[in-house]
Amino acid sequence: MIFALRPSESSGRPTLWIPLVRRIRAPFKSLWALPGGPLTHSESLQDAASRNLRETTGLAPSYLEQLYAFGGLHRSPTQRIVSIVYWALVQPTEAALADESENVRWFRADRLGELAFDHKSIIDYALWRLRNKMAYGSIAYHLLGEYFTLAQVREVYEAVLDRELDPANFRRQIKATPEIEETDDYLQGGKHRPPRLYRFTGRPGLDPDNRSTP
Amino acid sequence: MIFALRPSESSGRPTLWIPLVRRIRAPFKSLWALPGGPLTHSESLQDAASRNLRETTGLAPSYLEQLYAFGGLHRSPTQRIVSIVYWALVQPTEAALADESENVRWFRADRLGELAFDHKSIIDYALWRLRNKMAYGSIAYHLLGEYFTLAQVREVYEAVLDRELDPANFRRQIKATPEIEETDDYLQGGKHRPPRLYRFTGRPGLDPDNRSTP
DNA sequence: ATTAGTTCTAGTCAATTTGACTATAACTAA
DNA sequence: TTAGTTATAGTCAAATTGACTAGAACTAAT
Numbered sequence: 001m002i003f004a005l006r007p008s009e010s011s012g013r014p015t016l017w018i019p020l021v022r023r024i025r026a027p028f029k030s031l032w033a034l035p036g037g038p039l040t041h042s043e044s045l046q047d048a049a050s051r052n053l054r055e056t057t058g059l060a061p062s063y064l065e066q067l068y069a070f071g072g073l074h075r076s077p078t079q080r081i082v083s084i085v086y087w088a089l090v091q092p093t094e095a096a097l098a099d100e101s102e103n104v105r106w107f108r109a110d111r112l113g114e115l116a117f118d119h120k121s122i123i124d125y126a127l128w129r130l131r132n133k134m135a136y137g138s139i140a141y142h143l144l145g146e147y148f149t150l151a152q153v154r155e156v157y158e159a160v161l162d163r164e165l166d167p168a169n170f171r172r173q174i175k176a177t178p179e180i181e182e183t184d185d186y187l188q189g190g191k192h193r194p195p196r197l198y199r200f201t202g203r204p205g206l207d208p209d210n211r212s213t214p
Numbered sequence: 215m216i217f218a219l220r221p222s223e224s225s226g227r228p229t230l231w232i233p234l235v236r237r238i239r240a241p242f243k244s245l246w247a248l249p250g251g252p253l254t255h256s257e258s259l260q261d262a263a264s265r266n267l268r269e270t271t272g273l274a275p276s277y278l279e280q281l282y283a284f285g286g287l288h289r290s291p292t293q294r295i296v297s298i299v300y301w302a303l304v305q306p307t308e309a310a311l312a313d314e315s316e317n318v319r320w321f322r323a324d325r326l327g328e329l330a331f332d333h334k335s336i337i338d339y340a341l342w343r344l345r346n347k348m349a350y351g352s353i354a355y356h357l358l359g360e361y362f363t364l365a366q367v368r369e370v371y372e373a374v375l376d377r378e379l380d381p382a383n384f385r386r387q388i389k390a391t392p393e394i395e396e397t398d399d400y401l402q403g404g405k406h407r408p409p410r411l412y413r414f415t416g417r418p419g420l421d422p423d424n425r426s427t428p
Numbered sequence: 429a430t431t432a433g434t435t436c437t438a439g440t441c442a443a444t445t446t447g448a449c450t451a452t453a454a455c456t457a458a
Numbered sequence: 459t460t461a462g463t464t465a466t467a468g469t470c471a472a473a474t475t476g477a478c479t480a481g482a483a484c485t486a487a488t
Contacts, residue, residue, distance in 0.1 A: 039285070039296070041294055042287070043287070044285055044286050044287055045283060045285035045286075045296070066282065066283060068280065068422055069259060069280060069283040069298045070422070071253070071258055071259035071298070072258050072259075073256070073257070073258055080255055082253070082259070082298075084283045084285070084296075084298075121422070122422075125422040136350070149436090150436085150437095151435080151436080166476075166477075166478090167435085167436080167437090168436095168437075168438080168439090168477095168478085168479095169475075169476065169477080171436085171437070171438090172438090172475095173474095173475090190435080190484080190485085191433095191434075191435085191484080191485055191486080192433085192434045192435040192436075192483080192484055192485065193434080193435050193436050193437085193482070193483040193484040193485090194435095194436085194483080194484065195435075195436060195437090196436085196437090208282055208284070208335070208336075208339040363465090364465085364466095365464080365465080380447070380448075380449090381464085381465080381466090382448095382449085382450095382465095382466075382467080382468090383446075383447065383448080385465085385466070385467090386446095386467090387445095387446090404455080404456085404464080405455080405456055405457080405462095405463075405464085406454080406455055406456065406462085406463045406464040406465075407453070407454040407455040407456090407463080407464050407465050407466085408454080408455065408464095408465085409464075409465060409466090410465085410466090
């Protein structure tokens with residue numbers, strides 16, 4: 001499952017979106033579902049997740065982490081399926097490259113209708129995890145490009161946590177984290193005072209199993 | 215994998231221990247390994263973890279949570295194995311019931327020799343997660359019995375975080391959490407002033423997949 | 429050119445939390 | 459009765475947080 005920022009149609013402020021694929025066969029034919037597919041014998045879990053994302057949506061996300069292994073008995077009406085779910089955060093430039101078609105479309109993460117299987121509850125769990133990671137951790141930057149303004153970081157927090165934050169206090173906290181590096185550049189072209197650009201220098205926080213194909 | 219508190223042989227203070235089973239066949243014959251076994255078609259992941267624990271160690275832990283799904287290509291020299299690992303915290307009364315034998319023995323979690331497969335690194339990852347959960351969250355109480363003193367809680371924190379904590383300040387923080395309930399009883403039989411007993415009223419924090427066999 | 433409007437940014441100040449420490453209460457063992 | 463030890467409450471300064479003020483720096487309208 002993939003999270004990316006896109007401007008909301010109504011307010012224009014950035015909100016969370018995820019791409020879904022339409023099922024073309026039973027069960028749940030023509031319902032929307034998370035992209036995915038089987039694990040082969042010659043790839044690690046993470047490699048399989050990457051490959052499935054690429055094949056279904058064309059995306060190659062920079063941040064990919066294991067979410068959870070779902071293995072309830074009745075997740076699929078036809079057979080017993082164990083899904084080891086990965087989640088990705090993609091930067092706006094990456095997200096723009098996603099193939100969109102009749103059977104692949106982006107949806108607002110907080111406005112989903114009925115989905116195939118238990119995918120709705122999987123997404124709800126991922127949203128909960130995302131909010132938790134955001135509260136303590138440096139994950140927001142993977143939804144932004146290499147350079148960003150502090151106001152953009154704040155908008156990410158506001159979108160995910162769904163509440164407004166005081167700009168001055170937020171800036172003070174972010175500037176106190178050593179992983180955020182001030183650059184000498186400013187974002188030009190805005191309507192008001194040009195904000196300074198910053199850069200994230202931290203590392204993604206590797207998964208324990210991340211040693212992919214050696 | 216199972217964590218329990220036991221007094222250290224040297225200092226007598228409580229430390230983390232885990233039970234391991236000796237492998238009786240190749241690969242890694244006669245090395246110690248985490249208990250585990252295959253998933254059958256008719257049980258959820260959590261049920262399978264419970265059953266495997268019961269069959270190998272006789273334990274029925276009250277706290278059981280998914281740790282991570284390990285799926286690297288070379289975890290086993292003979293075949294490709296995906297392990298969905300669960301971890302449990304057991305109370306001292308439960309831990310005392312564990313079958314110990316020639317092929318099942320308890321080890322100090324921080325003093326392990328060579329283990330079968332990648333089980334050493336799995337345990338290291340679990341220890342890291344345990345420390346993280348301990349720092350923010352109410353997980354320590356699952357290593358204690360129903361009633362406990364604040365000094366016992368502090369000893370759990372000290373064992374897991376591996377540093378000493380100021381008794382007075384620790385007490386202040388714990389007493390500020392609403393999930394800790396003061397009782398009218400005191401622990402008798404100690405050598406000094408009898409400490410008050412407390413009770414944990416919070417819930418285990420359910421897994422997303424916890425709806426076991428319906 | 430001036431002004432109004434907006435965002436960016438730095439700073440103040442009180443309230444809250446944290447860390448280090450002191451003091452007293454309550455028990456056991458000598 | 460006293461010494462020793464743990465339990466518990468409290469103090470105080472340092473650090474952090476939340477609410478707020480104010481000036482700086484830009485664009486767009488007049």
